[in-house]
Amino acid sequence: MKIPENIDRILNLGILDEDSFLVKKEIRLANIITVSCSIIIFIYGFINIWKFPIIGIANFIGASLMILTLGFHAKRKLKTGQIWFLTSMGLLLAFVNFISPNTTEYFLISLIALSLLVLRDNISKIILSVFVSAAIIIPKYLDYSFPFLEHVAKHRLIFNSIWGLVILIVLSYYLRSIQKKYQEEIEEKSAQINDLNRDLKHLFAIIAHDIHSPLQSSTSMLKDLSGTQMSSEWKETAIKLVHKQLSTLQINLNNLLEWSRHNMQGLQTMPEGIMLAKIVNETLKSMEERFLEKEIQIDIQIAQDIQVYADPIQFTVILRNLLDNALKFSNPNGLIAIKASKEKENTSISIEDHGVGIDQQFIDSLFHTIKDPSFGTSGERGTGLGLVLVDKLIQANHGTVKIKSKPEQGTTILIDLPNR
Template sequence: MTKLKYYLHLLTHIGADANSSYLDIKRICMVNIICILCIIPSFVFSTINIFQERWILSSINLLTGMSYSVVLGLQYFHRPRSAKALLLISSTILFFISGLLYQNGAQYFLLSVLVVSMLLYDNIKYLSIGSGIISCGILIIYSNPDIDFIEAPVHKDRAIYNILSSLVFLITAIAFFKRVIYNDKKQIEEQRIRLEEINNEKEKIFSIMAHDMRAPLVNASIIIDIFETNTVNKDHMHDFIEQLKRQLKDQHKVLDQILTWSSNSMKGAPTIRTKICVVKALEEIINEFKIHYIRKGIHIHVNVNESSFLFVNYDHMRIILRNLISNAIKFSYQDGHVYISTTEDEQRIYIHIQDEGVGIDMEKSEALFNQVQQRSIGTSNESGAGLGLLLCKELIELNEGTIHIESQPNAGSTFTVGFPKYTAHDSNANMDKEEFFTLQNSES
């Protein structure tokens, strides 16, 4: 059965070029199917008509079979236009002659040719000319039902057979192209969905750039402002230069991480989770905001279990925690406090990020993770992108995590994000915490 399907595929795809469009390939297949279905009956009826002494009709059947054989040859040599033209022209002429002289129902094959020509050609000019010629041929056959010809008309059974064959042919052709149209619509819908996914990925990338690249740039800008205003003495100049160098290095590191993450995401790469030490991850992220929170006089208090390990995607975790810590600093008042702590249960480790800032009422807080927010302004006029928390929720769900918010206006907010706890059964984690952070530092 498998070999039969293989050979049928070879026959129906004679002359099909992989570089051709989907519709052109299907049209080539349609021409091949017509020829394959009609060649054998043409030669069979040619033989039958010889025994019935219908020499002219036998010759017409023989020419029909030969023309279809030539069509397949043209297909093989990648000349589909010539093949289509020969198929339609020869069929029209030969079916018209046999239908007119022998009243064998060939006019129904002419109708089939008309339908096939409409399926195979898009050019209105060709379709109009062909349709006019075929329609005239059908009318002529019906207008002259009793032509006295030197050979007797075929038996009524033969005419009925031809009529049924033409109807089957019509149904097959229409069903074939209906399937083509359905497949086209299916492909278009799949492409539309993929385009939506790509647009969503672009929005995520822009959001990450807005959040993750802002802090190092702001910090570097602060140091430059200090240099410009000459508010730093020579003794501290070296320290500020070192900080500026570190900020530029951090900026380069963040950019590399964004490009790596966005490239993998756009290519549909799977989410790879690894063993992550909570303390070290938080230390790296908090250090990136050092100048920013020191300038606002904010005190960050960290109370995290050093033996806590997450099983998450490192890039996703950084994006999530950077957003939450950035928001905590952004919406805290001058000289405020931010508290970062962890709790855990059997399955997850929960990271709590609490601030004493502006807060938000619960009705608005429920919408933070479900829709794009308007750009928000922090307590020191820091701007926001509006996509951060929506992106965080999606990334948290990719890592089988949870997120929860408790907030009151003017009393601060507490964001709690839970990630799966690392266990020895997590076979996807192929490096421990020291190896992973060594790799991250070497890449940066």
Template sequence: MNKFRKYWKLFSHIGAHPGMSYIDFKRVYMINLIALLCLFPTIFFAILNLIDQRYILSAINFSNSTCAFTVLVLQYYGKYNIAKATLLTSNSVFFFAGALLYRNGGEYFLLCTLIVAMLMYENRKIHIVLCITIAFLISLLYLLPDILPPSQQVPRSRSVFNIINALAFIVVAVNFFLDIIYKNMKKIEQQRLNLESMNRDKEKIFSIIAHDIKSPFANLEALVFMFRNQMLNSTTSQEYIQQIYQQIAQQNQALDDLLQWGSSNMQGMNCSTSKLLIKPIIQHIIKSFNDNAQSKQLKINLDIPPDTQIIANRDHMTIILRNLISNAIKFSYVNGNINIYVSVDELYTHIHIQDEGIGINPLKSAALFNEVQQKSFGTEHEPGSGVGLVLCKDLIERNKGIVNIQSTPNKGSIFSVGLPSSPAHITQTKVELPSCC
């Protein structure tokens, strides 16, 4: 059985190549199927009619099988148009001849030929010409008298058999192309959804650029203007130099995040995931924020077992955690604590980032992850990192994760990101907003 499938696939794909469009491949495939369906039955009936001493009908059947073989050869050499014309012409001639001489129900196969031709050609002029031709041939079959006596015609049972086969072929051919149409519609719909997603990502990127990157560069321009015009004395210049350094560092981080996000979009919506140890990633991020934390005398407490793992994209997780930790530092009060710890349930490993800061109004927390927020400054007037929580939500969703906010104004917030603990736990993404304490 496997050998039969192997050879059937080999013959049915004659002339097909990887560079073909989906429609062209299916047309080549269908021509091959029709040629194969004509080849073997016509050889069988050629032998059967030869035994029954219907020599002319046997010759017609044999000629039809020869033309079907010729079609396969033309397909193999890429002569697709000639193959189509040969298939349709030979079938029309031989089906008409058999029906005219032996009344074997060949007119129904002429209808099959017409339907196949309309499916194979897109030119409506060809449709009209073929329709007129087939209608004319069928009319002749009913108008012309019998050429051979009834004793030499095929049995009625064989005519019925041919009619049933012709009708079955019509159903199969129509459903074959309906399947192509529906699959194309699904592909078009998927492409439309992908384009909409790409447009949304583009709008997010432009919003972030306009909202979080343009404004700090304007501040930098103002500071450089003051330096150029010597509007700052030596005492205050050091403070402004530190501000410039922080803003440049923040914008460099923001641009890096945007470039990584844009790169992932260009490579498609799917992201490659793997098992990741959480603690080393967070330790590296904390180290990069040491200066910021020390300037506010913050204590960052990391309580994560060394073997804690998640299933996620490493670059995405770095962006997510860097932004959440940056926000925790930004909105924490001086001398406060930032606690980073994990909890595990049946589906997710949750990373919790808790700060002792200004908190979030419950009415505003629901919109944090859905739209770019107005420019905000931290407790010591620090500028934002630039990318924001909209990007975090997008990347969390791509990694099949969830996010939750618990916040109390003037007391602090807990941002919790849940990622799958194992490949079996990857489920439909959802975002939980909010759960206020």
């Protein structure tokens, strides 16, 4: 078990977590080539040392020099490591091809291909390509022989040629696979960026939506205070109501900003057990003045022990949006019923109003399309964002939402959320 781990550690020398996918693959590829070539050349050294001792010694020296490339990579001297490896390999192959012509031609061709793929600056590519080309061509035009070197057998030349071509093909295939994976990662990152942008838009939309309604109500009340004759007692009561509503708005805004700060990298859900009756009452209290203004009665039928498993701030946003819609489209002196029942794994919640209702042809698109702002039964202006945000947040909390409605008969919103 230790051997694969140690090998993997060697192949990952010089790679940092913050490196891009392409850089990681380039470094790993360079390490793989360094290790595999060094091993192969060491093997060639042992094969050659008996019949071709000079070539065998050159193999051992070249392989030792190439191993030093890993040291450069470990110190993050990546370009130096690449040049060192290619130069060491080039000198070794050129030397062997000089004293024993035609034995390393395909290895030299593979080296050119490798340099073109690995090196980034054109000057280094040109220098190495010229050097390798000279190492291939010059021995063909020189008439010389070394008496201490035996003639290389034909089958050995064929083996070297085949092995050189195999290395070239494998290298090309590996680099192509890296390119394909890199393209896939680019597409994946692009999708993640699109999702992040969409989530950030939703976050800002949630903040805008949750500020809009209570601020509008407070503005309306302040306008009434400044524009009409009221008794001192009524003015005092109205000022207290405005102060309470603005204080609640400030608390909600602080909660939303804190939540947004934690969600700047995308919508993040941190679910926990929430006592449903408690959070419904708290949400209704923050909207109390608006319900009183429209004289809407609230009927709550939720057992104290029922809970949902959801992100508390997200669930509050869901509730506030749905109650805001129910309030907006209820007729004055109307009734809104909030009920809940505990199932085996889910808690079912319904919010029912007896207001204007929705035509069936519009229901399907409510959760998926941002609409033009609509107006409630008392002229309350919406944002067109509410139900789109609700659907987004309910999905994030592994729940579902449905609408049942008939024109002039009211609307029922049905939510299912996990209870554990």
